[in-house]
Amino acid sequence: MSHTYEYPRPALTVDCVVFGLDDDDLKVLLIQRGVEPFQGRWALPGGFVRMDESLDEAARRELEEESGIRPGHLEQLFTFGEPERDPRGRVVTVAYFALVKLSAHTLRAATDAREAAWFSVWDTPKLAFDHADILTTALQRLKGKVRYQPIGFELLPPKFTLTQLQRLYEIVLERELDKRNFRKKILAMDLLEELDEVEQDVSHRAARLYRFDHKKYRQLEKAGFNFEL
Amino acid sequence: MSHTYEYPRPALTVDCVVFGLDDDDLKVLLIQRGVEPFQGRWALPGGFVRMDESLDEAARRELEEESGIRPGHLEQLFTFGEPERDPRGRVVTVAYFALVKLSAHTLRAATDAREAAWFSVWDTPKLAFDHADILTTALQRLKGKVRYQPIGFELLPPKFTLTQLQRLYEIVLERELDKRNFRKKILAMDLLEELDEVEQDVSHRAARLYRFDHKKYRQLEKAGFNFEL
DNA sequence: CCAAAAGTGTTTCACTTACACCCATGA
DNA sequence: TCATGGGTGTAAGTGAAACACTTTTGG
Secondary structure (H helix, E strand, O other): OOHHHHOOOOEEEEEEEEEEEEOOEEEEEEEEEOOOOOOOOEEOOEEEOOOOOOHHHHHHHHHHHHHOOOOOEEEEEEEEOOOOOOOOOOEEEEEEEEEOOHHHOOOOOOOOEEEEEEEEOOOOOOEOOOHHHHHHHHHHHHHHHOOOOOOHHHHOOOEEOHHHHHHHHHHHHOOOOOHHHHHHHHHHOOOEEEEEEEOOOOOOOOOEEEEEOHHHHHHHHHOOOOOOO | OOHHHHOOOOEEEEEEEEEEEEOOEEEEEEEEEOOOOOOOOEEOOEEEOOOOOOHHHHHHHHHHHHHOOOOOEEEEEEEEOOOOOOOOOOEEEEEEEEEEOHHHOOOOOOOOEEEEEEEEOOOOOOEOOOHHHHHHHHHHHHHHHOOOOOOHHHHOOOEEOHHHHHHHHHHHHOOOOOHHHHHHHHHHOOOEEEEEEEOOOOOOOOOEEEEEOHHHHHHHHHOOOOOOO
């Protein structure tokens, strides 16, 4: 056996910051810890990386196990490795950042988690470990990334109105947008498929529904197009 | 001892992609491996994370040990954790991205490294492990980041000419820039201190020297200013 | 008919781009 | 005096921002 094995090793975990959009609020998925340390506290879903799985696979597996969620978008966020971040000893965690269509998922708690629930990102309970830092980092990433990559659509149902889309951006970016300019710009990109359907069950004029055209986006992307809001 | 210790653990390393600017070429620091696996191959400087140091500290330490370099800018890049990336077994590596003033450093090899040397990023030898992927990722990050954060200055000497600065951007972004527009824009930001000095030992009109004003940048940044080239 | 949100164009202003010549210096 | 890069301004075009009223629908 080579010298790889001569050194003591930190434990390695993954933790996931999963965002969902609930009409007028940006939510984050938290699980209540069923074991020490921080028993009873809310924390990000996550757990130990197995020897035979990649980091991405570990993130997906833990998310599925602890909440039943399979995210539409998942990307690595940052790796947190301060020596004192876990009272059990040295634990380095690779944090992930995920987006889900909230409407399409029912939560189910399992494994080490007592309970899983959605919280407003602006109003979370006190979190275990350094998970508050991780959440802050993820929020920054979301705010930065949503403007130059079309990942926001992963938070909406497959068919959505332009008003829903605009509200999504207003919530994430924390500022108001001009309706006419927003529609002009987003439609000019030619990434939305205009459907022959309107929203249902509203007590006012029903808005037209649109669908994000992934295929067209990939084409334009290859041709040098850059999404930017 | 809690369940933290029930699982086998991947080994954890850090690897550094260190960029330097050599007049007309972007360079990356590589070390020649003195031990198996990949003995004799060139690789990124790096090594195992110790139990009592943070990831950032590990990156700085390994860089210092293997090349004597203390970078002006160092940030975490990405964590690579494919199960098969290291033939010795499961090794997860946290990659770092660093910028140095090439002029200010003399290389000195040490530790496991047979030799350390600068290579053009466009023309590197075949690299060990998945280090070619890491290098590609780092280059993308550099190209993206240099445009909206003033980190490029870390590649130049403390006093530089506007032509040097422009050339830096042209090299990193791989496209030509208009001289007058470049100067207009960068000077309009009011981040450069115009010195009463000119470059020396040139056989033509000597260009004025400037210095990046870190303090002013931090002020403007707080006031909501965004660097963007 | 009232309330609520959908939908729609134009003007102004700022910023980006394109572009060419004279100047200073050392060899 | 020649070669080399340093240094400078303007005009045209493009994209961002500001802004208000009419239409549709259900209650």
